[in-house]
Amino acid sequence: MQSFQEVILKLKHYWADRGCILQEPYDIEVGAGTMCPETFLRVLGPKPYRVAYVQPSRRPADGRYGDNPNRLYKHSQLQVILKPSPADVIEQYLGSLEAIGIDLKQHDIKFEEDNWEAPTLGAWGVGWQVMLDGLEITQFTYFQQCGGIDLDLVPAELTYGLERLCAFLQVKDSVYEVEWATGFSYGDVRYMDELQYSVYNFELADIPTLWKLFELHESEATRLLSLYDPKSAQKKRFPLLPTYDQVLKCSNLFNTLDSRGAISVTERVGVIQRVRRLAVGVAQAWVDQQQEASAAQGAQ
């Protein structure tokens, strides 16, 4: 039986062999691997890129105090970006499943339409949820737009739900029973996260404090964006990556406030718009900054 970490290692190896940079998880809370700069910013612009990383993805509203065998506050996504997507991308993807020991002549794979959209990121794409014997194991998306910008190259994004996939491989009815490494279950490693964050998100998070934090990060992002000058000769130095961090902070605070039931009807749409405006602002500035950078590189 392959442990959780062995599956991760094999998948990383598989994608490294196919030209992917292996990145470590981003160190700011995100709701999905898509939000990491390695995806959100890298898919923009004309430069090819391939990357794979495991991203702990936090969804405050999905927490269940560690009681539900299939639902998690923080689950692990293996995020693979192939930009541009190769013609045999599906074959490569199926090969990755075979690399972790799934015999696709004996298991049923279906690609069911599932289009993806992230309103807070101004991003959308078309694709499928990949079903393995009736279980959704991967979200497969051809990105079309990100930060409200049409993408020059169309990347394929593969997002593996690692907990589900491993529960499937190890024939476990509960995620918590999955063997993480020899002698350690997923529950041993993660149960406390699930319990404590559920308590915090649903019961103890202080709403006024979270709002205050949201506004602080928002105003910092806004302030920085207002300083970006596309005409500046020094614009390569401009800290867009730290600006984007502020946006990510806002996004996670929004999710936490939402799970706390603190966002009223009238506010909700407005807050999504506020985060989206920042994300779109960063994306546009990033494209501008990159154009300059690649032009400069070309001149050398």
Place this chain on the structure above:
Amino acid sequence: MTLPFLLEIGTEEIPDWMIPGALESLHLLFEKTGIPHESVRLDATPRRLVLRAEGLPGRQPDTEERLVGPAKSAPAQAVAGFARKQGVRPEDLIVESTPKGEYYGFIKKVKGRAIKEILAESLPGMILKIYFPKSMYWTGKGGPQFIRPIRWLVALLGDDVVPFELAGVRSGALSAGHRRLGSPEIALTIDDYEQRLRDHYVILSAEERRDRIRGHFDGLHVKADPALLETLVYLTEYPTTISGGFDEQFLELPEEVLVTVMRHHQKYFSVEDASGKLAAKFVAVMNIESDPQGYVRSGNERVLRARFNDARFFWETDQKKKLADRLPDLAHITFQAKLGSYLEKTERVITKAQELGGDAAALRAAELCKCDLTTELVKEFTELQGVVGGLYAQVQGEPEPVWQAIYDHYKPESMEDAIPRNRSGRIVALADKLDTLTGCFGVGLIPTGSRDPFALRRAAQGVVKIIVEGKLEISLEKYLTDGALREFLGDRVRYYFKEIRGFKYDEVNACMAAGWSGLVDLEARLVRVQNLRSSPDFEPLAASFKRIKNILEQAKFTGAGMIDAGLLESGPEQELYEEYKKISGQPIEKVISRLRPKVDLFFDKVLVNAKDERVRQNRLTLLGTLLQEFSTIADFSEIVTTS
């Protein structure tokens, strides 16, 4: 000699529901090329759209083009110039006489082009024009767009490849088999195409895939589900059924929940036992040939178990808070940004239910009907909204009329769907739909073309169906003041009576012209007009009414004044008046046969435009009164008469 043609567009997995439409579109586009052929056949699997045609000619027929040159009288130089331009000697020209005189001319023989060439030219554009509700870029911004990436192209005319390139893919004679059971490259000819695919685990014919699924239900009583069957037919290239089971203890959960999980989330067929009750079994369809180790069955069973466990967990969690206690939580759920929360909607629905004459049960149901939106079960299975509320209300001891009204209040979901089963349910359903309609129209959310995000057409259709089939004596007058909504509802009323109930369009127009705020009354009048139509007196009388209406309109008759019996001319006019007095107040069915000859005679013998102004006005008054008397049922001038 004619040739067969094969086009296979190889793609990544196309969404199942778009495939039949795409084939239709492909067929139309092929016909539009004008290439002659005897027959066409279209097929598809998730990974290929296929058009096969028989009887294409190798070439277009040769044609002749008549070119007119200079006049016969033109200088020889001009004639020679014309001949040179056509590449012939002057003596090869012909002389044609035209109305304008004699001219030199030339008959140019145009050789028909090879069909292969025409196909090679038109196929790329044709393929990219296939209609899909949504499409994507894959080669990059500004590149071709299609539903999913095109990965291979087979285009054969007879034994020859029709050469073209699209999105970096060159056409050829290589197809692809099933993703794992077949080979990624299959050489083929038109003759062995279908067999070659079959050898590589692709069943090309949807009909055959359908039969393969239906024929393997293992003697189980599978609940018929044509929509799910179609989904599975277009989600697989080599469908094989497997049956599985689940723990009988889950049968304690409501059947609605179990079936929804199986059907919508897992795409399984439900199974019934001999007595028609839901059995602890399911049938799934996989896209491989067999499951000798039982991996697929046990995998699916585990997924289903997890889903059912979730459902049970939600069901139990939801019971901890009664529906009534959830009302304040609705303040956090948006109905529509400009129309506020579901709490505000609930308040409006209660008021409307009251206005519509709802009883205590209806008002209670109106209060609770949206509360299930805050439950875990509905958050997970949104398609069960209403149903879950009804089930919870039942468990929580609400009286039968109340829980049934909640359960049913989204009905009818389509024209085929039944209306809510009790009166309270009908009132709540109406109140909810009318609120959505007036609210959305009020803030300018009016459906245009195919864009109808709030499903207002369905809501309006529901309103009509519920009022008519529920026999509700309700006046819509209040909702018809907004011109746009009036038109929208009017269209739905017209659609319902014409398309669903089969009344003739002129009958519907005639009856609606006499008012349609009361739909039950409208229906009764429609039935009367439909019955009247079989009377031989009906059409002539309708024609006379139309004539009366025209006369009154031309005379700009205002309808004022009483009939002055003293001014009536004896004979047909007097007789018509006497007849009118006798039949006034009686239903038209009883008097039509007596009235018609009098009206006919009147028009035969009497001149309405009398010289004497007073006589003329009196005649117009007589006709106006007569028209009014019988126009309460319908405006008969709308009836299209054959004579």
